[in-house]
Every structure is written in C-alpha cells, then in structure tokens.
Amino acid sequence: MSALPGRALILVENLSVPFDRRVWQECTTLRDAGWEVHVICPQGTKRDTERETIIDGVRIHRYPLKAATGGPAGYLQEYGTALWHTFRIARRLGRFDIVHACNPPDLLFLVALMLKRRGAKFVFDQHDLVPELYLSRFDRGEDLLYRGVCALERATYRAADLVIATNESYRRIAISRGGKRPEEVHVVRSAPAVERFRQVRPEPELKGGKPYLLCYLGVMGPQDGVDYALRALALLKERRTDWHAVFVGSGDTFDAMVQLSAKLGLTEYVEFTGRIPDEDLVRYLSTADVCLSPDPRNPLNDVSTMNKIMEYMAMAKPIVSFDLKEARVSAGEAAVYAPANDEAAFAGLIGKLLDNPEERARMGKLGQARVEGPLAWRESARVLLAAYAGLNPSGTGMSQ
Structure with missing residues (x-):
C-alpha cells in the first residue's frame, strides 16, 4: 500500500x-x-x-x-x-x-x-x-x-x-x-542511510601508530556510556597497549569525558574528534577493527534502538555492547555482549575480538546483511x- x-x-x-x-x-x-x-x-x-x-x-x-x-x-x-x-x-x-x-x-x-x-x-x-x-x-x-x-x-x-x-x-x-x-x-x-555509509580504503595512519583501531560514534550525554567505555579501556590498557581509540561525536558531557580520559591515563591512547564531516567519519569507520556501543543498562537504554549499532553494521564492523534487550534485537550475532554495566567484561570482549580477525570479519558481514535486508x-x-x-x-x- x-x-x-x-x-x-x-x-x-x-x-x-x-x-x-x-x-x-x-x-x-x-x-x-x-x-x-x-x-x-x-x-x-x-x-x-x-x-x-x-x-x-x-x-x-x-x-x-x-x-x-x-x-x-x-x-x-x-x-x-x-x-x-x-x-x-x-x-x-x-x-x-x-x-x-x-x-x-x-x-x-x-x-x-x-x-x-x-x-x-x-x-x-x-x-x-x-x-x-x-x-x-x-x-x-x-x-x-x-x-x-x-x-x-x-x-x-x-x-x-x-x-x-x-x-x-x-x-x-x-x-x-x-x-x-x-x-x-x-x-x-x-x-542507516546506506548512501552515507560506504566503505573506503582503510587508512592505517588513523590508528595512531598501533595495530588496531577502536571506534565510538554517537552522542556524548549522561546516559550514553562514554564513561563506561573509557573505564573499560583503562582496564584494557593494563593488559595490552596495541590499540588506539577514537571517539567521534559531541554532547553535554564531551568536556567531562576528555577530562576523565586524562584522569584514567588514556591521553596517549584515546582521541576525541568532536563532530566531523561524513567523509571523515567514513574514513574512521572504514579503518576501525572493533566498534564500541557502551550504553549502560538503565530504564531507557534497555528498550531503545541505538543508531550507532545500526551504523556500525552498515560499515560491516563487529561490535562490543552491554547486554541490552533491543541491542540484541538490532545486532544479533554482529555484536558480542558483556553483562550489563560490567566494564571488565567489556574490556575482555574487546581483547578477544582484536585477537580473532576471522570472527571480526564474520560478525561484520552478518551485520551488514541485516541492515541491507530485514532492517x-x-x-x-x-x-x-x-x-x-x-x-x-x-x-x-x-x-x-
């Protein structure tokens, strides 16, 4: 009709x-x-x-x-x-x-x-x-x-x-x-607007001299979990330092998150870009190895569809998320899920994906098929x- x-x-x-x-x-x-x-x-x-x-x-x-x-x-x-x-x-x-x-x-x-x-x-x-x-x-x-x-x-x-x-x-x-x-x-x-999310040639120079790039895309507000991601990265840094992370976006807590990153000793590992043009966003996502969806479980997030998850899948990227009801509905097997708000488990899943390129590729293809098909x-x-x-x-x- x-x-x-x-x-x-x-x-x-x-x-x-x-x-x-x-x-x-x-x-x-x-x-x-x-x-x-x-x-x-x-x-x-x-x-x-x-x-x-x-x-x-x-x-x-x-x-x-x-x-x-x-x-x-x-x-x-x-x-x-x-x-x-x-x-x-x-x-x-x-x-x-x-x-x-x-x-x-x-x-x-x-x-x-x-x-x-x-x-x-x-x-x-x-x-x-x-x-x-x-x-x-x-x-x-x-x-x-x-x-x-x-x-x-x-x-x-x-x-x-x-x-x-x-x-x-x-x-x-x-x-x-x-x-x-x-x-x-x-x-x-x-x-996602698929015309906005077309992969381009990865640029290793965006990885800050490290083998792996982690990427967060989205709003930075009190409920969006950027602080959870940063604390998870601080735990990850205690185990390995072969990664660089970029946080793309802005919001009410942007300045506070930059300060928290410094407080956690992540200044050399984490980059905050603010809002950037679409062509630069696509460059980062095309280069990323793992994408982060750190929204904590709360009354809103558990039942909300996260645009960032859909956009990561459009770019065929594997995702680490907390275990939220609607995150599972959206991502399915394109993500791995840490117990709600468990930062240590979140860090552990990032590490496992970095060590498994075949699994990253499999998850990315599954996610891309979902956003090009039923979603x-x-x-x-x-x-x-x-x-x-x-x-x-x-x-x-x-x-x-």
Whole structure:
C-alpha cells in the first residue's frame, strides 16, 4: 500500500533537518509518494542555518534555539522557546492533512491539537521514552518533574490518531502505558542511510601508530556510556597497549569525558574528534577493527534502538555492547555482549575480538546483511506509507 497525496507537517525539536537522519528519511519517503512535506525545526549551528529553505522538494522552516545546559531548568527554557516558535510558524503555514510530531519533548501535541481543529490527523513519532530518559539522565527519581513528563506523555498518546514506534519494545509501551489499540501503533525502525555509509580504503595512519583501531560514534550525554567505555579501556590498557581509540561525536558531557580520559591515563591512547564531516567519519569507520556501543543498562537504554549499532553494521564492523534487550534485537550475532554495566567484561570482549580477525570479519558481514535486508529503510518506508494512507484514505489532500 502506498500513501496518497496530501499535505504533511513534521515537527522536530531535538535536531535540525536534514541533519536528523531518521526524520529526513521520512520526509523524502513521503515526498516520493506524492506528499507535500513541510518541516518545522530548530536551526543548526554550523549547518542547517537558513531560516527558510527548500531541499530536494521538502520545505523546511527553522527557528533559532539555544540548546539547554545544566539541569531540568535549562530544558524547560529550551522547550518553552521551541514550542513558541513552532506555534508561530505552524499558524502561518495554514492547514494540513497530517501533523507528524517527533519527540522529545512530549510538548508538541499542543501544536498538533491546534492543527487538528483545522482538520489534521496527528501522528506521534516516538523517538524516545521521555519518562525513562528523565530517570536515566538526571538521576532525580520519580519526583514532581518526573510525574509531569509522565502526564505530558499520556496527553500526547491521547491526542494521537496514530503512533509510530521505533521498535517493538516502544510499541508495547504505547499499547500498555499509552492505552493505544494495537492497530494504532506501527513500528517504523530507524535505519542507516546506506548512501552515507560506504566503505573506503582503510587508512592505517588513523590508528595512531598501533595495530588496531577502536571506534565510538554517537552522542556524548549522561546516559550514553562514554564513561563506561573509557573505564573499560583503562582496564584494557593494563593488559595490552596495541590499540588506539577514537571517539567521534559531541554532547553535554564531551568536556567531562576528555577530562576523565586524562584522569584514567588514556591521553596517549584515546582521541576525541568532536563532530566531523561524513567523509571523515567514513574514513574512521572504514579503518576501525572493533566498534564500541557502551550504553549502560538503565530504564531507557534497555528498550531503545541505538543508531550507532545500526551504523556500525552498515560499515560491516563487529561490535562490543552491554547486554541490552533491543541491542540484541538490532545486532544479533554482529555484536558480542558483556553483562550489563560490567566494564571488565567489556574490556575482555574487546581483547578477544582484536585477537580473532576471522570472527571480526564474520560478525561484520552478518551485520551488514541485516541492515541491507530485514532492517533496511525500505521495510520501514512501507510501514510509514501504509500508516499515512490509513489516516488519509480519500487522498483528497488539502493541497489539491
């Protein structure tokens, strides 16, 4: 089933577009199916900086936004600003057949309610479980703010005509906690943009003069486990020093992780690149021998799909991960799994893979086959288009 033409508005707060790869894949999939697609999102800092632009037929409307720093108060300010700008732009753009809101935060349903009064259907694209994110990020327990984010999630579920979940764990939560009927929740898995992840010739000079390169790719926030990876590498260094590690990405804890690396005596072994262009990212991943997915088990990570795992598999790289439910669903035999949060075991598995090139190659091929087969975006695209068609069965979009 394919979607019929209509007018869709996608709301994003967490990242700019097209930098948000999942959202961009959704945009282009809908565009190719005949939808007129608009996006409201924040401006980027070094890219995606234009206020108004059309990219490959997708109309993008951006607003200025300063990312939060510190505790929950900073996020309240960030989210309030984003919500005001999103309302302002949405009012100007007029009526839509579908409004498609991506979280976090679980506040964009307020904009969706305004557009529903004009005839739109509301699709809630749940990228994160915000209550679990709050518990995992701030370590404040089930306090007043936690109860508040739970209330916002419930309100979003109630307002949604349809929920898009990134995996089966999220789908079960939307049904059990969110009260949605099974037919109202569709799994649209995130998948790497394969055109972005094409292997190039390995560059031994990236290994820092060592035989092996370890690579981490992703966000560096409190819940992302970079500190676990660094402590595991410190243990690995006690056994062997034939490796160099590169951490690609940025985030709230970037500076703290650089400091922790120095404190652990890893300065000569670990390199932090910050965010880098795609061509440099591909150079590092093409050269890497083992890739790291050190997300610790917590209420969020155990049921979340990690984009880094999917991207490592696209590059045919073996992975060391902690034993998380959805990590196993994604990676299967393309990863080896340390007991949850066990840094010594994590270090031991890195060492075993470094000593077994045949196993590394086998795992890499298995992972690549998964992202090019059952986990490919084309499978998710079919679900997305069928869901949209179900909400807009007449195909007589307002843009007609």
